[in-house]
Amino acid sequence: MLRIENVSFAYDDISILDNINMRIQRREHVAIIGESGCGKSTLLKIIYGLMDLEQGEIFWEDEPILGPAYYLVPGAPFMKYLSQDFDLMPFITVKENISQYLSVFYPEELQKRTETLLAMIELTAFADKKVNTLSGGQQQRVALARVLAQKPEILLLDEPFSHMDNFMKNSLRRNIFGYLKENGITCIVATHDYHDVLPFTDKVFVLRDQRVMAKGKPMELYRNPRDLYIASLFGEANHISIDVLKSYANTKRKIIVYAHEFRVSETSGIPVTVKKSYPMGSHFLAKGETGDGEVIFFNAPLEPVVDKKIFLNVSLETINQRLLQAVHE
Template sequence: MSYLKIDNISKQYDEKNIALRQVGFALKKGEVVSVLGESGSGKSTLLRIIAGLEIQDEGRVYLEDEKILNPAEKLVAGYDEIKLIHQQYKLYLNSTVEENIGRPLLLYDKDYRRERVEEILQMLNLHAFRHKLPKQLSGGQQQKVAIGRALSIEPEVLLLDEPFSSLDTIQKRELIEELRHIFEDSDMTVIFVTHDLDDALLMSKKLFILKDGELVQKGAPRDIFRKPKNLYTAQLFSHLNPIPGNGEAFIRPSDVKIEKVDGRLEAEIISAQYLIHYTQLTVRLKDTDVIWKVEDQNRLYQKGDSIGLSFHEENIISFSPQ
């Protein structure tokens, strides 16, 4: 039985701007998923509709079989059970960290409010900053406070809309790690929206791919990586090398093996770029204008070298170009 059900949601702003096209999926309680897509693919609109903050044209959202009402159906839009967190922190600038976190609890018992704020401070490692104002915090710390405020009333569903886009790499990595532990220890259902594949992979074990408002593929990252349904989905994960003579077949750079002697194909190295875990070689296939990317794990090759290339048939990705 599904806990959160998104049932064929469609949204169109005008004739040229179709945000969502019959998007539907269901999540179990406690499931954490990432929605991945480029800017304008409908990710943020989807979250606002799920949260009951925007009116959809078609479809419904259900939480435990109860309809989520949109702003046209509800006097006050939104639900305490569903919290949406944006990349903009929207903190109270003249309130301290603990005051910001406790804001949603003002109508609760004073003792409970104090206890819950302490729990959140501990959960997000914010104790040392409890008396500071937002302007005294880093971007990562401010985002933690925004998340803490959303968590304070113990929502059933947490929606994260590109929450790390303004953070540097170190801040982002640390915050994702903390959130993963929090979600693993809770029974909260989480939908994380991003355009960054690495963030999506770090946050969850299940991906939903949006393209031009359509849900084009969903599943485990490994399954999507190996069997993408279209060119767009395939290219989210890596560059694709076209196989000569077959315009519908490709091989990923990571699936190409470099041979010191003759391989299946011969190539000349055009350039070599150091990328931490490997050196990316750009090569031209012999007697063609076809350019490939190849990963060199041993860093033994340089510009101008001739190399042989081979790959296994089962790693070929084939589909009609989109």
């Protein structure tokens, strides 16, 4: 188990992390999510041992993870950290970068593992290309394979797909997170992209204002977001009063409603005037405004007409689910 206990950190007296506590089981896949600047990358560097702790402790099983004040070469040997700087050798080939840490005394195993990792990052055809000739996204894939070649017990990933185009991201996510699960590697990924989180992680920690503001299973946080900040990390969302959603209600308590949870009607529901729409491929994301000037974002299967009045509905099941969650908190 990785234990992060009462960790705080500041840059030049500016607090970045405040009393962070986490428990991460061996082989578990965990996401740390939050807005830019919330401390995700800093926390990964501290976990790896690249920074000295001002307060708190970190342990992998019973072994403390200490910073550069204690080790000439910082970084725990059983852990690998892939930052947004790839740290590759630019003037040697892709396969040489990947096999750099594999033993030359077992050439057949070296070749097999290198070929496996090349296939996983979908760069077999580029095996003999020098790294400095590759795009940023391709270099990021090589960096991923390079750290995996070292068989870490724990892998820390900082925005691991940020340089890749959407054409590659989905298959690479499946390849890489599947490989990590199959090989029993504990993984912590810092990301702002919920596509890295919902399909592939076992647990999520949400950072905001230097603290862990929520934690849980990804689908539970998605289905029952505590507030608009958490919901917005998973998609377009609204914070709406019950009496707006259901005119007969006598409460102004607000709940979270995702854009996709609205249904458009021509006859009844919340009256809104369409102000703008954005094509999203499978649907349109629309901006509507109520008579009181409240803005609501909703999905529509067809392009809504700007300045037209339409009606929005939310299922009672969704409303009751969010109200029940509020009661339990």
